[in-house]
Amino acid sequence: MSEGLTRREPVPAEPVSGRDVIVRAAAPMARYALRARQASDVEKLLGRPVPHKIGDTDQGVLCLGPDEWLLLAPAGTALSAGEGAAVAVTEVSDRNIGIIVEGPRASEVLAAGCPLDFDRFNVGRATRTIFETVEVIIQRAAADRFHVEVWRSFAPWLWTAFATVASE
Amino acid sequence: MILIHCPYCDEKRAELEFAYAGQAHIARPADPSALSDEEWEHYLFIRANPRGRHHERWRHIHGCGRFFNAVRDTVTDKFETTYKAGEPRK
Numbered sequence: 001m002s003e004g005l006t007r008r009e010p011v012p013a014e015p016v017s018g019r020d021v022i023v024r025a026a027a028p029m030a031r032y033a034l035r036a037r038q039a040s041d042v043e044k045l046l047g048r049p050v051p052h053k054i055g056d057t058d059q060g061v062l063c064l065g066p067d068e069w070l071l072l073a074p075a076g077t078a079l080s081a082g083e084g085a086a087v088a089v090t091e092v093s094d095r096n097i098g099i100i101v102e103g104p105r106a107s108e109v110l111a112a113g114c115p116l117d118f119d120r121f122n123v124g125r126a127t128r129t130i131f132e133t134v135e136v137i138i139q140r141a142a143a144d145r146f147h148v149e150v151w152r153s154f155a156p157w158l159w160t161a162f163a164t165v166a167s168e
Numbered sequence: 169m170i171l172i173h174c175p176y177c178d179e180k181r182a183e184l185e186f187a188y189a190g191q192a193h194i195a196r197p198a199d200p201s202a203l204s205d206e207e208w209e210h211y212l213f214i215r216a217n218p219r220g221r222h223h224e225r226w227r228h229i230h231g232c233g234r235f236f237n238a239v240r241d242t243v244t245d246k247f248e249t250t251y252k253a254g255e256p257r258k
Contacts, residue, residue: 065176065233129230
């Protein structure tokens with residue numbers, strides 16, 4: 001029955017163009033939450049190095065905590081369930097959606113609801129934080145582009161907040 | 169806004185990313201069934217309530233997710249220091 005249901009995105013497909021900034025929904029992607037005591041166990045599972053320092057990113061792997069990584073990959077990317085490895089692999093592809101804030105005023109839009117200094121974020125740096133009351137994961141994807149991961153149910157509110165600030 | 173130093177992220181972050189998690193350094197008794205009712209009550213419910221330095225647990229819940237320990241002054245609300253869970257009392 002679920003096949004007959006239409007997929008509805010929580011945010012509009014059309015981007016919002018504000019003053020010197022564009023807010024748009026990111027394409028659907030695969031997301032995996034990886035928890036392990038040792039980074040080496042995650043590296044064994046993925047077959048490549050992962051960042052060890054909290055906040056660092058390497059090819060879509062975000063180090064969010066001392067024992068937590070988030071893998072962002074193109075939609076449909078499959079990952080082994082990690083049988084036998086000391087890694088907890090949880091697929092969370094549809095828990096979050098991505099919102100992209102791009103343009104010279106991108107950091108200003110985020111600063112409207114978050115006290116972190118995004119101008120001093122190095123490109124690639126990622127962190128979990130709070131925007132007003134909503135928990136988000138913010139990654140500086142490029143000098144003037146931020147990728148914001150947010151839970152689906154919070155997305156309409158966050159979208160409206162971004163769009164409002166962007167147009168101010 | 170109070171800034172709290174997270175010993176895992178090794179940087180100061182805004183208070184709103186953190187959650188208070190009670191008094192620190194309370195170890196669960198190794199053999200609860202050997203305790204008297206009074207001892208068990210003391211473990212479960214009796215907490216220090218000092219005026220001044222207080223050892224407490226905090227969690228960087230909207231950041232790295234980790235619990236850590238802090239020494240906070242309950243009068244001034246100033247954080248004296250924070251350190252990783254498992255490290256000796258400071």
